[in-house]
Amino acid sequence: MSGKLYGLGLGPGDPELITLKAHRILTSAPVIAYPAPDTGPSFARQIAAPYLRADQLEVPMIVPMRVERFPAQEIYDSAAITLSHHLDAGSDVAVLCEGDPFFYGSFMYLFERLAHRYPTEVVPGVSSMMAAAAAYGRPLAARNDVLSVLPGPMDDADLSLRIESASAVAIIKLGRHFARIRTLIAAMGLTEHAGYVERVSLANQKLMPLADVSEDVAPYFSMILIYKGAEGWAHTQAKPPERPL
Incomplete structure (x- = not known):
């Protein structure tokens, strides 16, 4: 056996x-x-x-x-x-x-x-995508929203096309591609719809609107969540707890 x-x-x-x-x-x-x-x-x-x-x-x-x-x-x-x-x-x-x-x-x-x-x-x-949405305090998708999961190494043309066609997007594997992707999101007018999550569920976790990220690089374990569907939570982020659980 x-x-x-x-x-x-x-x-x-x-x-x-x-x-x-x-x-x-x-x-x-x-x-x-x-x-x-x-x-x-x-x-x-x-x-x-x-x-x-x-x-x-x-x-x-x-x-x-x-x-x-x-x-x-x-x-x-x-x-x-x-x-x-x-x-x-x-x-x-x-x-x-x-x-x-x-x-x-x-x-x-x-x-x-x-x-x-x-x-x-x-x-x-x-998955990190589910954990990121939970930590950020904003649902990923609802009803007939189309959710796309996009790897950061994709080129700008493919990324913009897939972001445009989806209602909700999770961009993973940011790493050295972060600055380029942030610039692309800004050019598409979606920065205010985007949240940034880094090292989700760990002690050094970071959660913030993409517009508030000052660095030009991101670790491999980071993600951008974009919502532009029909629901009203595009600009929502839950208030973080006063102390970690």
């Missing part, structure tokens, strides 16, 4: 946003795998850290952080081989995923290599 492969969505960063199901599997699986950069700690592991046990075997999957396109095929080929050894030995393997495994998640590359060979279960997680 082989082990079972799990893809565990851990949510956007707050360990309390891990689902009960993901927590049960996380605390019981003998092998824990997670993506890790070649410099610095693994964010996925940091989310799960409060629940990890000393007797669990940890398998970091090193993914170089480069501007050029990743994931590189050979990295996931190698990781799949490593995990298959544990699965063949009968050990369940839980792969930790920031956010949701199938929403821009790295687990999908392991899934396509291993799911046809081993019993596999994907446990969905709270």
Whole structure:
């Protein structure tokens, strides 16, 4: 009998946003795998850290952080081989995923290599987009609104076309593209409709109207939310709590 492969969505960063199901599997699986950069700690592991046990075997999957396109095929080929050894030995393997495994998640590359060979279960997680809307205090979409999720690296022509055709927009993966995207939003006359969310659910979270952002760069874990649909919350932002929960 082989082990079972799990893809565990851990949510956007707050360990309390891990689902009960993901927590049960996380605390019981003998092998824990997670993506890790070649410099610095693994964010996925940091989310799960409060629940990890000393007797669990940890398998970091090193993914170089480069501007050029990743994931590189050979990295996931190698990781799949490593995990298959544990699965063949009968050990369940839980792969930790920031956010949701199938929403821009790295687990999908392991899934396509291993799911046809081993019993596999994907446990969905709270996506950063849902967490950002909740934190900012403005609904994403309603009724017949069309919501578009747009990656920041898209070129200006494609971005403007898709923003124009949608009622609500979440622009993710801002990073080094932030200044260009902010300029594009201003040119489209949508700055007052846009909110900025950075490192949602973490202690250093930032929430503000896009017009109030003074910096010209943004971290990778940031997002712009735009609403221009029929509802009246385009300019709404909930009042933040006087103290964090």
